[in-house]
Amino acid sequence: MPQPETSSAPPPGQPLSETYLQISPNILEIFPRFRPPVDIYLHDEALGRVGLLHGAGRRLGAEAQARVAGLAAEGRLFLLREDYHVYARHLSRKLGLVLVEDGLNPCEVAEIFSLALRDKVARFLDQPRREELDRLRGDIAILAEYLWADPCRVAVLTRALHRDHDPAVHAVNTLFIGIGLFVMLTSSAPAGAGGSGGAERTALSAMALGLALHDLGMTSVPRFITDKERYLLRRDRESIERHIEAGLRMIERLKVRDPVVRQCLEEHHERLDGSGYPRGLRGEAISLPGRLCAVADTFAAMIGSRPHRGAGSPDEAVATLVHESRRYDRRLTGLLAALLDSGVPGCAMPRTGR
Numbered sequence: 001m002p003q004p005e006t007s008s009a010p011p012p013g014q015p016l017s018e019t020y021l022q023i024s025p026n027i028l029e030i031f032p033r034f035r036p037p038v039d040i041y042l043h044d045e046a047l048g049r050v051g052l053l054h055g056a057g058r059r060l061g062a063e064a065q066a067r068v069a070g071l072a073a074e075g076r077l078f079l080l081r082e083d084y085h086v087y088a089r090h091l092s093r094k095l096g097l098v099l100v101e102d103g104l105n106p107c108e109v110a111e112i113f114s115l116a117l118r119d120k121v122a123r124f125l126d127q128p129r130r131e132e133l134d135r136l137r138g139d140i141a142i143l144a145e146y147l148w149a150d151p152c153r154v155a156v157l158t159r160a161l162h163r164d165h166d167p168a169v170h171a172v173n174t175l176f177i178g179i180g181l182f183v184m185l186t187s188s189a190p191a192g193a194g195g196s197g198g199a200e201r202t203a204l205s206a207m208a209l210g211l212a213l214h215d216l217g218m219t220s221v222p223r224f225i226t227d228k229e230r231y232l233l234r235r236d237r238e239s240i241e242r243h244i245e246a247g248l249r250m251i252e253r254l255k256v257r258d259p260v261v262r263q264c265l266e267e268h269h270e271r272l273d274g275s276g277y278p279r280g281l282r283g284e285a286i287s288l289p290g291r292l293c294a295v296a297d298t299f300a301a302m303i304g305s306r307p308h309r310g311a312g313s314p315d316e317a318v319a320t321l322v323h324e325s326r327r328y329d330r331r332l333t334g335l336l337a338a339l340l341d342s343g344v345p346g347c348a349m350p351r352t353g354r
């Protein structure tokens, strides 16, 4: 085991935890034992300094592994928060740890959820089978648990939206925005207060699954149509509109019977003025999950990039939705504007730094 090669004290007045994340035994376990992918630092309490103990990617012998494990158990090992993109990816494969690791800041947790959910959604869209659906459900249950413990946490999910043109990115953006709206709508009966909260977590999970799967049927639309730059022909539009019934058939086959999930898939293109599809429903005939999914989906589509245009600005997207009050639920678009502007009422705005 090499001795610390470099050592430094945290900048004056800055707590150690701002620069470094403590490596708990749980976090140590997410890395390959023989070759940790991040620099590992040792904290010398007596000197108040942190020194590099082991460089990223270098091999650790069996003896050194035992020493590192011992130091982690003593709480003396740290990694640089700058290396967040590396440890976030590893943590996203063992998502349950976000519920027990207090050292992770909310922005890191949001990105870890985003990575994990994008991966699970992409796998499921690629192979819409029961096993992949169960994996996605598992991650969604962890998200529901995380949000139920503190509903204010939904605001930070809006800091982890991505802009790539990718069906899994669109699904997770829709989920993050939609679940924020759902928590704001239901926050008059705060989750986490009293009782086991089982019903609230189940409702959160169902809404989240519906949001994540709303465009499931798009997997049956040929890519050359969904990627068309412009000038969609009538038959192209009809093909795209059939993604609703294709999605419903798929959840039927997978025996997903939750009405909230079904309403999301069936109604996310319905509009209050009857101009939507597939049924041209109006006003209250559209369920609340359907209206909520419509707002979250349209916002996510507007801020995502497309083959023929760059990503739209979130401010302009919200302004458009608020302006289109004949088509989108005014209460929901108002909540969306508040969520993006000042967060959840009664909650402190999440810190955006890592």
Ligand SMILES: [Fe+2]
Pocket (backbone or CB within 6 Å): 214, 215, 243, 268, 269
């Ligand atoms: Fe859709």
Ligand SMILES: [Fe+2]
Pocket (backbone or CB within 6 Å): 170, 174, 214, 215, 297, 301
């Ligand atoms: Fe969509």
